[in-house]
Amino acid sequence: MSPQNEITDVAYTPLVTRLSNYARASKQDLARLDTVPFQQRKCEPGDIIVGRGDSITDVIFMISGWAARVRYTKGGRRQIIHILLPGDLLTREVFVIRRSDHELISLTNTVIRFVEQKDLVDLFREAPDLSTALWWAAEQEEGILREHIVRLGRRSSYERTCHLLLELHRRLVLIRQATESVFVLPITQAEIADLLGLSTIHVNRTLVKLRSEGLIKQNKRIIQILDPEAMADICDFDLAHLHLDGEDVDRLMED
């Protein structure tokens, strides 16, 4: 397992940890997700998991590492649409749509799990709450997409960078891969640029600024959030779009 995954919850796969943030599904039901037959595959940085236009047949889950949904313009510019973390669903559309309209790539060393549609459908029949839990995860991703749109359309480079760091941190906390203020950001500044719709150079300058203003501390790929309140204030961050229930938010705060 790769270094950035050492903080994982040993009792369950990240998938269960992730979905346990949805209060309406029981941990027993969720644990059944790990009993479905599957195949796993290891990927390296840059590997294409699903290409644009590829037909989709299996449900794919992230087990470890970071991946991304990306699109390219004809001019060769790249936009990262969404970052996928352990526990995330890569091919939710498999139930309704034949082909992917975007590309899924591995950003770090990753492990992904392939589950056949019918096996999952069988499980849903036995434990309908699981279907809802996956649907919740899908809705959460869409909330993040909406937030991403606001970030790209109406925030400055400075605000965007703050916002991204806070959001990733929060998502990592949800899967127990970050402490209160520290997390590993295993992607390059060029990839951050493609996420935020900026140039690599400007991302660099912005990170320098965040450091010089004492908002974050950075040691290589390790980020420490020094002043979360100030940062949240700068970029207008709130976590409503993650759709956590009240009780869950409270529980997270205790950690």
Next chain:
Amino acid sequence: MSPQNEITDVAYTPLVTRLSNYARASKQDLARLDTVPFQQRKCEPGDIIVGRGDSITDVIFMISGWAARVRYTKGGRRQIIHILLPGDLLTREVFVIRRSDHELISLTNTVIRFVEQKDLVDLFREAPDLSTALWWAAEQEEGILREHIVRLGRRSSYERTCHLLLELHRRLVLIRQATESVFVLPITQAEIADLLGLSTIHVNRTLVKLRSEGLIKQNKRIIQILDPEAMADICDFDLAHLHLDGEDVDRLMED
């Protein structure tokens, strides 16, 4: 019914017309959607259909007019996340989530339809293809969101505007509210600006440029696309993200 909706398909509601673009559901099944008990409401431009943080109880469909999902930054800037047209679902998340993380507003005079969750669930039990059809519509919206992200992150104002016009035109064709090259764009330049992450003034200049270069013709709110190939080439438009099946694309081309 408001002026911009005169080109509707009289046989079915826009909802059925819209979903009939999904090949796997039969027209008979789709027509049953109109038999579900409902309540309708008229809205005027600016009306808030669902506020941020409001609890969601019913499934809401667009019947006529244009609406939008919007978010505001603390600084008062506005970002339009998605345009909703007749036949679109406004509150898909109702099955999993309690509160809306964004605001739904009416952009024109609109008619919206409220359907109770349980009535829809009952119908799904009788006609499971309908559930899939609605899921397809949701997936199509997410495809449009992904495209929107690319547009905001990696395209110039000129490309963005081209792209938006082509996309709206295509979506209107799908619900029989546009001819081959003409459609009504019933929103202000300020609203286009909030969609594209630009200033009103710059949207104006960009539209002037599109007109002066002979790409579009505009008479008040009526847009004619004069050179669709050139425009598609400029902004790298393709309609893969609308997830139409091959046969449907062919059918559209014949129209």
Next chain:
DNA sequence: CGTCCTATTGATGGGGTTCAAGGCGTGTGG
């Protein structure tokens, strides 16, 4: 017939891109 909303145009300035170059760490092959 003023008032308000929308579209339009000019002038100015700034946030972010682009071009260019150097530094640092790591791996690799002679």
Next chain:
DNA sequence: CCACACGCCTTGAACCCCATCAATAGGACG
């Protein structure tokens, strides 16, 4: 073991796209 290459980070300088400020014109409406 060193030389060199390569990926990533960093910094400087010039430029440009688009925002902002300011002002006018054209309806629609009471």
